[in-house]
Amino acid sequence: MRILVTGGSGYIGSHIVLELMELGHNIVVVDDMEKGNEVNLFPSNEFIQGKIQNPEILKKAFERPIDAVFHFAAWKAAGESMTDPAKYALNNLNGTLQLISAMLENGCKYIVFSSSAAVYGAPKYQPIDENHPLSPENYYGYTKLAIEENLKWFDQLKGLKSARLRYFNAAGYDPKGRIRGLENSPANLLPIIMETASGMRKSFEIYGEDYDTPDGTCIRDYIHVSDLASAHVLALKYIMEKDESITVNLGSETGYSVKEMTDLAEKIVGKPIPHKVVNRRPGDPAKLVASSTKAKSLLGWKAQYSDANSLLSSMWELYRKL
Structure with missing residues (x-):
């Protein structure tokens, strides 16, 4: 398959790219490189530098048919989201809606979305499952929840199938040492x-x-990033084979x-x-x-x-x- 990975040079995105490459897929990476790392770009993949809010960048990404999208292009610092919410609205919310629009225009109907346990807010019970109340305590968490809700609507209205994967604390690096670029400005x-x-x-x-x-x-x-990567691939397989959307937690x-x-x-x-x-x-x-x-x-x-x-x-x- 030909797969688009937004934020594909970042910490989590690069590990997913690696997993997809091992399975023989053709990868198109879109990344503005503000948080990405050049050493995590694999030469065999097509790379487009730019923001997903830019229609020209998306037009270039979809020049040839894309079978599925893995979406990691988002700001993720919870504290910053409370002091600069407009930045998060523009990138996380507007950027994702631009991406969805481009997918629909080009006949791509499968997306695996990087969500977050931040959608839950303070725990009401533990372990936290997918039925836990959704009450984000920061604007970053709200953007993730808002995107999830939009994906549900686009499934209902346009048949866009999504896997909404709620991470807990991602950590670790590829056990075989194939990812060499460190995470930029980590907060964990x-x-x-x-x-x-x-x-x-x-x-x-x-x-x-x-x-x-x-x-x-x-x-x-804590969840190892390579375990996250395998879950993403399985999630895509599920939504394509079952033709239905899912929301799942990913933790250890x-x-x-x-x-x-x-x-x-x-x-x-x-x-x-x-x-x-x-x-x-x-x-x-x-x-x-x-x-x-x-x-x-x-x-x-x-x-x-x-x-x-x-x-x-x-x-x-x-x-x-x-």
Whole structure:
């Protein structure tokens, strides 16, 4: 198949491109390179540099028939979305609607959408499943939910089939070392730990150690990016074969605390990693763990690399070379 991947040089997008290449698909990558990484562009793929809000870029992408779209082109910093919502509206909302319009104009009816656990907001129960109330607490989460709702309407009105995949905390790197470009400006714990271990940062902060958890630090559900990649491919296969849309969570169903991850990272890198405990951040729940039962039953998917050791070891393989 000929597949369009928006944001295909980014952290998650490049791993999906790799998965699709292994299956023999022809890939067209569209990326404005503001967060992308040139070393994650594979020479055998067609590359178009530009924003999906630009009709000329989309026209070029769809010059030849596209069978399916994987959509990762979005801003994702929750804090920034609260101070600059217009930026997120323009890119996440308007950009996606432009992309959908181009798909419909060119007869492409399958899209795999990178959504987020941010659509749920504060957990009402755990593990969080797809029936959990949807109440995003930041504008970024709202944009993801709004796109999901639009995709449902376009399915109903135009037959556009979508897989809406809600991630928890993506981490890790390709276990075979084929992705060499690091994530740009990460905001999540594990890459920040690795940046500190490699000397890119002087130290990192642990926000609170008085939570109602075994060691007092927050517990989160981490999923290896290669497990995400396999789920995306299975999701596309499902919506194409069944001709129906789906919404599923993607998480490991295992929670690790901030302290557990810090201690294990120090063992893996073989030295102390400078850090300090500071006050809690507003809105941080003590624990967030996913239910991926639906992904397992519908897609036949199972996380293979999402244990803490695999996550951190695959990351250190890249960061230790800096």
